[in-house]
Amino acid sequence: MTIAFIGLGHMGGPMAVNLVRAGHDVLAFDLVPELTERARDAGVPVAESAAAAAARADIVLTMLPQGRHVLAAYTGEGQASLLEAAPPDTLFLDCSTIAVDEAQRAAELAVAAGHRAMDAPVSGGVVGAENATLAFMVGGTDADFARVQPLLVDMGRRIVHCGANGLGQAAKVCNNLILGITQIAAAEGFVLGERLGLTHQVLFDVTSNASAQCWAISTNCPVPGPVPTSPANNDYQPGFAGALMAKDLGLAAKAIELGGVDAKLGMLAQRLYAEFAAGEGGSQDFSAIINTIRDASDS
Numbered sequence: 001m002t003i004a005f006i007g008l009g010h011m012g013g014p015m016a017v018n019l020v021r022a023g024h025d026v027l028a029f030d031l032v033p034e035l036t037e038r039a040r041d042a043g044v045p046v047a048e049s050a051a052a053a054a055a056r057a058d059i060v061l062t063m064l065p066q067g068r069h070v071l072a073a074y075t076g077e078g079q080a081s082l083l084e085a086a087p088p089d090t091l092f093l094d095c096s097t098i099a100v101d102e103a104q105r106a107a108e109l110a111v112a113a114g115h116r117a118m119d120a121p122v123s124g125g126v127v128g129a130e131n132a133t134l135a136f137m138v139g140g141t142d143a144d145f146a147r148v149q150p151l152l153v154d155m156g157r158r159i160v161h162c163g164a165n166g167l168g169q170a171a172k173v174c175n176n177l178i179l180g181i182t183q184i185a186a187a188e189g190f191v192l193g194e195r196l197g198l199t200h201q202v203l204f205d206v207t208s209n210a211s212a213q214c215w216a217i218s219t220n221c222p223v224p225g226p227v228p229t230s231p232a233n234n235d236y237q238p239g240f241a242g243a244l245m246a247k248d249l250g251l252a253a254k255a256i257e258l259g260g261v262d263a264k265l266g267m268l269a270q271r272l273y274a275e276f277a278a279g280e281g282g283s284q285d286f287s288a289i290i291n292t293i294r295d296a297s298d299s
Contacts, residue, residue, distance in 0.1 A: 002027060003151065004057035006050045006073060006082070007096070008035040011122065012063035014129040015095070015155050017042045022154035027053040031079075051080035059148065060086055061093045066247075067102030070094055074109050083113040092117045093148055095136070099251050100169045101258070103139065107165035117165060118144050120152065121172040125239045133157045137175075139168035173255050176248040179216065180269040180286070183245075186216040187290035190223050191297055200225050222290040231285035238285040245286040246270075246277035 001024070005016040008030035016028050020043055029050045030036045040046045047053035050073065054060050060082055064070050074083050074092070082092070092110045094103065094117070103119040110117035118140030128134040134156035138145055145161045152159045162171045189212070193203040204226035208218045220239070221227040231239050238244075249270040256263045276282075276289050 001025065001058040002056055004047070004053035004060045006053065006060065007063035008039045009063070010126050011129045013039055013042070014126070015063065016044045018132045018155050019151065020044050024151065024154065027056060029053045049080060050082060051085035054082045054085040054090070055087070057086060057090060059091045059093055059151070062096060064096045067096070067098030070096055070098055070106055071102065071109070074106055083110060083115060086115060088114050090115045091144060091147060093120055094118070095120050095122055097121045097172055097248060097251070098169060099254055100166045100173065103169040104166040116144055118148060119166060119168040120148070121168055122156065123172065123175060124156070127239055128156070136160070137162050137168040137171040139163060139165050170255070173248065173252045176245070177252040177266050180245055180249050180273060181265050182214045183216040183220065183222070183287055184269055184272060184289060186214065187222045187287070187293050190290060191294050195297070216287070220287050222287040231287055236284040236288035238283065240286055242273065242277045242281035242284055242286045242288065246273040249273050
């Protein structure tokens with residue numbers, strides 16, 4: 001199979017490299033020349049355009065910033081249409097993180113054009129993309145899942161078929177809603193612990209082994225010291241940037257409103273991360289929100 005890989009940014013670039021290293025036939029493209037050249041330098045074959053890559057593909061994999069970019073690439077808004085360029089019955093696999101309704105719309109467009117479609121957003125950040133340890137949440141038919149699973153295994157460690165088209169995005173948005181809330185909770189707990197006289201290490205030893213245990217503490221601990229690999233020990237250089245968390249919680253807020261869910265904590269987390277990402281937090285790890293909470297607390 002030939003895989004057209006469209007979108008070679010922080011996540012897409014390493015993912016394409018891993019597919020090539022695993023022996024897959026990849027033809028890649030990005031609208032940003034610098035990203036295309038970086039991929040070429042890493043050994044990824046590059047096409048002259050996205051449509052040219054799609055025209056030779058059995059699978060078109062997109063990894064783009066937002067849903068509007070995916071839909072524009074599919075329909076040809078401002079560029080050649082991937083759906084028109086691809087051979088009949090091409091499988092379109094979108095690994096971007098977009099809204100559930102956008103993923104369902106993309107699938108509808110693909111099917112109407114004579115193709116098949118799946119959504120497969122990822123979790124694991126740039127480190128996961130580089131190390132091929134991503135988690136994939138996949139929406140689509142059983143048959144198409146069986147076809148793409150060998151590709152996903154070469155880019156990730158955990159692949160879950162979540163159901164029909166759009167349900168991969170649904171699983172991703174629910175996961176990151178929980179993550180955003182728990183990261184704020186961890187930050188508030190550690191700031192409270194500081195005020196009460198607890199050391200970071202003592203509070204970590206308790207919470208990481210008690211009922212408060214969670215990824216936001218055990219892996220992404222928001223204070224330096226207890227977890228040497230957490231961003232807090234690297235001046236909050238992002239494993240997952242605040243801007244990305246704000247984006248994902250924006251998608252969650254849209255889903256909450258459409259679903260009529262009384263998600264007070266989720267909507268509050270969305271507002272807090274939107275404010276955080278509007279400043280320096282946009283380029284920091286999302287766990288750095290602890291500094292915002294600390295600065296806003298009474299001295």
